[in-house]
Amino acid sequence: MEKFTKVTGIAAPMPLVNIDTDMIIPKGFLKTIKRTGLGVHAFDEMRYDRQGNENPDFVLNKPQYRKAEILVAGDNFGCGSSREHAPWALADFGIKVIVSTSFADIFFNNSFKNGMLPIVLPQAEVDLLMADAEKGANARMTVDLEAQEITTSDGHVIKFEVDQFKKHCLLNGLDDIGLTLEKVSAIHDFETKSAQSRPWV
Amino acid sequence: MSAPKTLYDKIWDAHVVSEDADGTCLLYIDRHLVHEVTSPQAFEGLRLTGRKVRCPEKTIAVPDHNVPTTEGRETHIDNEESRIQVEALDKNAKDFGINYYPVTDIRQGIVHIVGPEQGWTLPGMTVVCGDSHTATHGAFGALAHGIGTSEVEHVLATQTLIQKKSKNMKVEITGKLKPGVTAKDITLAVIGLTGTAGGTGHVIEYCGEAIRALSMEGRMTVCNMAIEGGARAGLIAPDETTFDYVRGRAHAPKGAQWEAALNWWKTLFTDDGAHFDKVVTIRGEDIEPVVTWGTSPEDVLPISAVVPAPEDFTGGKVEAAKRALDYMGLTPGQKLTDIAIDTVFIGSCTNGRIEDLRAAAEIVKGKKIKDGMRAMVVPGSGLVRHQAEEEGIAQIFIDAGFEWRLAGCSMCLAMNPDQLGEYERCASTSNRNFEGRQGYKGRTHLVSPAMAAAAALTGHLTDVREMM
Incomplete structure (x- = not known):
């Protein structure tokens, strides 16, 4: 996995609440057996009409947001399905950070596994970042994972919380499976013990 | 201790x-x-x-x-x-x-x-x-x-x-359910109350007299939609109903291992005085048959209600409600029972088990679906399908005009050919009413199997209690 340290980029505002995984990547695109190439289909039904023409009103189709790397979103972003195609599509589009008041649990975890940083902030701070994102391409934010800080285009600094293990993995681009396999003897011990206490499993 | x-x-x-x-x-x-x-x-x-x-x-x-x-x-x-x-x-x-x-x-x-x-x-x-x-x-x-x-x-x-x-959350459903109210209505009513982010960061334990009275099929329906309530997982403590369901199944333990397993399983309950970070209590008697009107599973109302207006909400939900009403083609104040339905889907991991099919067949028996209605039953497994055929339930659906299908996820997420057309409106026993979920521009109303069956007969959302 690529390391995540600091991102300075355009933030796009998506104030709609409950943006679900079916919106982020409609089911038609789940039939792939690859992880890549989904960016062009991110938000497909909001982004294009049935003929494949871009909807000019959709935020990521607007000239100033086409290269957005940060999304500032409404409450409960990523609710719905466990499909990792949702973070795959966003990452492939170029999104690296998503800010909201809350995220659905599975989407939140899936994001970290793909080198993306979801950030939870209180409503007032999300509102402030949303207003900054509304300014368009001239408003570039900086997200610094090491310092756990977001700096807005006018220099306002907002601190954020992040799970320390997840932070460590992002900063170093670590592969979870490799880390877990270092504990393989503990897994083996658990299985040996469990074979005695719960042999029916 | x-x-x-x-x-x-x-x-x-x-x-x-x-x-x-x-x-x-x-x-x-x-x-x-x-x-x-x-x-x-x-x-x-x-x-x-x-x-x-x-x-x-x-x-x-x-x-x-x-x-x-x-x-x-x-x-x-x-x-x-x-x-x-x-x-x-x-x-x-x-x-x-x-x-x-x-x-x-x-x-x-x-x-x-x-x-x-x-x-x-x-x-x-x-x-x-x-x-x-x-x-x-x-x-x-x-x-x-x-x-x-x-x-x-x-x-x-x-x-x-x-x-x-995760944190611990308790959802207690006290008392008894009224006739016509099912496990689906419980789980939707909970989400309607707590919202789709109400359980975020928590594991929900469902308990109370109304939960205890449910069959395993009903309990699975309740836990199935814990995710729509935002929870990491839903749980119901095992009891005799659970053990009776499990006993004798192909991969369940047998003989001495069954006894050992049972001994442990009987310790799996919440101790008196255990701490919950969040508690929600609903009186079973207060739950009515419900439907969803919008494009989020939290958009739940009793079937007797009317379509809400955006100004009934606050915060970001005002815009979301406006968008949902537009997508669903509904007008505030319209009676839910006046909403005409084109398609009925009975199936999914939420409501594709034998008890669900029995409940729907009970309403359909001896009747015909509304002219022009597309109605399908998709059993949750080949064995459910077989059992329904043995019990004569399949024939009830076929005689009424339903399509009797092979097992799969089908129109719950419409990844296979079973999809809604644009603006087609569906009473569905599935779990999500998101935009485009059952087909591009398709409109979904989530209901119980009995409510879906009632809508198939009348051609509009219907209070199943009037047909019992």
Whole structure:
């Protein structure tokens, strides 16, 4: 996995609440057996009409947001399905950070596994970042994972919380499976013990 | 004496392999369910790194999301991408030696129906699957939740997950349900009250007299939609109803192991005085048959209500309600029972079990669906289908004008050919009413099987109590 340290980029505002995984990547695109190439289909039904023409009103189709790397979103972003195609599509589009008041649990975890940083902030701070994102391409934010800080285009600094293990993995681009396999003897011990206490499993 | 524990605490503690100083745990996974859509990239990852499936005997695969529900699918799937995914699962199951139920097997069906049916799901287990509705298995007092494909690969390779413990939430349904009110109405009513983020960061334990009175099928319906309430998982403490369901199933323990298992399972309940971070209580008597009007599972109202107006809401929900009303083609103040329906879908991991089909058949028996209505029943598994045929339920549906299909996820997420057309309106027993969920521009109203059956007969959303 690529390391995540600091991102300075355009933030796009998506104030709609409950943006679900079916919106982020409609089911038609789940039939792939690859992880890549989904960016062009991110938000497909909001982004294009049935003929494949871009909807000019959709935020990521607007000239100033086409290269957005940060999304500032409404409450409960990523609710719905466990499909990792949702973070795959966003990452492939170029999104690296998503800010909201809350995220659905599975989407939140899936994001970290793909080198993306979801950030939870209180409503007032999300509102402030949303207003900054509304300014368009001239408003570039900086997200610094090491310092756990977001700096807005006018220099306002907002601190954020992040799970320390997840932070460590992002900063170093670590592969979870490799880390877990270092504990393989503990897994083996658990299985040996469990074979005695719960042999029916 | 140790501090009182919740059911969740007990199952969690029994599965911790190791714990870091910051509370990050390695959690052992007892059962890993796999389907064709969220697994190909995980198996590919194993191949690329030369890793094996650590416990193929604890891994169970079945194709369900993509498969057509019409005859002939055993030999050919028209959609090339779907066919490739199903063939990839065939190959992966064989190459890695995992348990497999292909479409040619009568036991094939929706992964969350097959697991319990075959006795793979047992109380006190940890169960995961690359599918959010894994919450279903919580009905057995198993800690069960959906995971992404990276985590699917992680479980395949290590039989563990890296996890932090969630908070405890209690949802109590007191008293008795009124006639015509079902498990589906309970679970929708809870989401209507707490919202789709109400359970975020929590594992919900459902309890109370009304939950205890439910069959295993009903309990699975309740836990299935814990995810729509935002929770990591839903749980119901196992009891005699659970043990009676599990006993004798193909992969349930037998003989002395059954006795040993039963002894442990009987300790799986929340201790008196255990702490819950959040508590919600609903009187069973207050729950009416409900429907959804919007494009979020929290948009729940009793069938007797009218379509709300955006100004009935606050905050970001005002804009969301405006968008939902526009998408759904509804007018504030309109009676829910005046909403005309084009299609009825009975099935899914929420409501595709035998009891669901019986409840719908009870309403349909001896009647015909409304002229022009498209109505289909998609049993949750080949065995449910077979049982319904034996009980004469299939014939009731066929005589009434329903299509009687083969098992799969079908129109719940419309990845196979079973889809809504643009602006087509559906009374559906599934779990999500998101924009485009059942087909591009399709409009979904979530209901119980009995309510879906009633709508199929009248052609509009209907209070099933008027037909009982």
